[in-house]
Amino acid sequence: RAYRIGRIAQPWRNLEPPIRRAAIRQHDDIPYDEKSQGDIILDETAHQSTQQKADAFRAEYSSRMAFTSAMEQKEIAEGLASMPSVDENTQLAIAMDFRALHERVKNEGYYDCPYIEYGKEMIRYSLLFGTFIYFLRAEWYLTSACFLGMFWQQIMFTAHDAGHRGITGNFIADTLIGAFIADFCCGLSIGWWKSSHNVHHLITNMPEHDPDLQNVPLFATSPTYFRSVLSTFYNFTFIWDAAADFLVPYQKYTYYPVMAIARFNLYLLSWLHLMSPRAANLGSAWWTRPVEILFMAGYWAVFGYGLLWCTLPTWPIRVAFVLISHCITMLLHVQITLSHWGMPTADLGPTESFPQRQLRTTMDVDCPQWLDFLHGGLQFQAIHHLFPRVPRHNLRRLQVLVREFCDKTAIKYECYGFVEGNKVVLSRLEEVGEMVKTLVKCQKFMAETGEVDFIDLPLSSFLMLVLLFSCLLPF
Numbered sequence: 001r002a003y004r005i006g007r008i009a010q011p012w013r014n015l016e017p018p019i020r021r022a023a024i025r026q027h028d029d030i031p032y033d034e035k036s037q038g039d040i041i042l043d044e045t046a047h048q049s050t051q052q053k054a055d056a057f058r059a060e061y062s063s064r065m066a067f068t069s070a071m072e073q074k075e076i077a078e079g080l081a082s083m084p085s086v087d088e089n090t091q092l093a094i095a096m097d098f099r100a101l102h103e104r105v106k107n108e109g110y111y112d113c114p115y116i117e118y119g120k121e122m123i124r125y126s127l128l129f130g131t132f133i134y135f136l137r138a139e140w141y142l143t144s145a146c147f148l149g150m151f152w153q154q155i156m157f158t159a160h161d162a163g164h165r166g167i168t169g170n171f172i173a174d175t176l177i178g179a180f181i182a183d184f185c186c187g188l189s190i191g192w193w194k195s196s197h198n199v200h201h202l203i204t205n206m207p208e209h210d211p212d213l214q215n216v217p218l219f220a221t222s223p224t225y226f227r228s229v230l231s232t233f234y235n236f237t238f239i240w241d242a243a244a245d246f247l248v249p250y251q252k253y254t255y256y257p258v259m260a261i262a263r264f265n266l267y268l269l270s271w272l273h274l275m276s277p278r279a280a281n282l283g284s285a286w287w288t289r290p291v292e293i294l295f296m297a298g299y300w301a302v303f304g305y306g307l308l309w310c311t312l313p314t315w316p317i318r319v320a321f322v323l324i325s326h327c328i329t330m331l332l333h334v335q336i337t338l339s340h341w342g343m344p345t346a347d348l349g350p351t352e353s354f355p356q357r358q359l360r361t362t363m364d365v366d367c368p369q370w371l372d373f374l375h376g377g378l379q380f381q382a383i384h385h386l387f388p389r390v391p392r393h394n395l396r397r398l399q400v401l402v403r404e405f406c407d408k409t410a411i412k413y414e415c416y417g418f419v420e421g422n423k424v425v426l427s428r429l430e431e432v433g434e435m436v437k438t439l440v441k442c443q444k445f446m447a448e449t450g451e452v453d454f455i456d457l458p459l460s461s462f463l464m465l466v467l468l469f470s471c472l473l474p475f
Helices: 032-044 050-082 088-107 115-137 141-163 171-185 190-202 223-227 242-260 262-274 288-309 315-328 330-341 354-360 369-375 381-386 392-409 418-449 459-472
Strands: 229-231 236-238 364-366 415-417
Touching (some): 050 223, 115 141, 141 190, 171 288, 223 229, 242 262, 242 330, 242 418, 262 288, 288 315, 330 364, 330 418, 354 381, 354 392, 364 381
Parallel strands (some): 364 415
Antiparallel strands (some): 229 236
């Protein structure tokens, strides 16, 4: 109540997330950071006039912006055509239907945690960890590494539940459960995960804001990144440079290898978070930072020193053990990205309702019920995004109600098999990679001929030229 400043009058128009843009020089339409880079180039090339170099830089920058805008408008048009209208009346009706669905979800007990399921999971976790210890003591080191990786992959599902306060509903209890599992058992900061994951849920698949999409120069799932994006989460500009031009066209081939070693990056992000002001300024939750540091130090004492250094006999076995155990967890990383990387990133405007955006940007994975344990129940990501604090063991039952809601509102519910879902993601990675190839070819053509000025071209003519270059230049 102390922070309440007013009451919402319906119909409510969603507030747009804060989009931080680079500083703009007065009387200049080129972002400060980009122009500064251009100035450095100008100083190094003395044989051209300053005006010529400025014009050349402006032409290159504008062509990139024109191409990016064209691709973004294409995706927006596709989004508008495939979903219900985003006019206020239509979206208000969808929002009201969703409120009715939410009341039904509460009244029918979907928020009640089925603790018996955690009892079953504890048995599975114990079996995996016990098998790891058994093979370790038998000196079957690489076999034991496989079971340790499976233990990590499985137990992190419970850490996810705790991060959403979906186990006990009590902040302190669920935070300690999450910290013990994520920090002590797996070496990953639950605080970092909650910090980024909460934002991901609020503004799913928005390139400027969703940290789960911001992986330039390794990956790009949206043409928005071509113009260099200032992340509102990291307060860091993901510069689109020559490295991105080179790597992104091959991203469909590097996807699985990078997912296999993604855990190493999570170690880094976890410690960077705990050392950052974001982890220190938590008010009454100040105690979570020292608890996490203590637990993560314990992980490295047990895993790093006790296991790798003191137990494993040789360096080749240590390296192989680390790689195998960490690569086993790639299934978790593929699953995390599977539900979003193949889905749209276009922003259809502030009138789009919460349920429509979540269903438009999230994919579910279909599998038989007996295989739910492998996916941790989180193959129902679209349903989870609609109701983040519904325990994941209830999501399969809730799927029936969500399908009814989608049929009523005409919102498409995307649900694919695991193999088909992977194909969707790879197709999206390939699509964006082809966009990059086209952009690079166009810029190379301009640099070599100087005949094309994209600044003065209408959008339709620009798209025709892009198509022409993409068809002719390979020959």
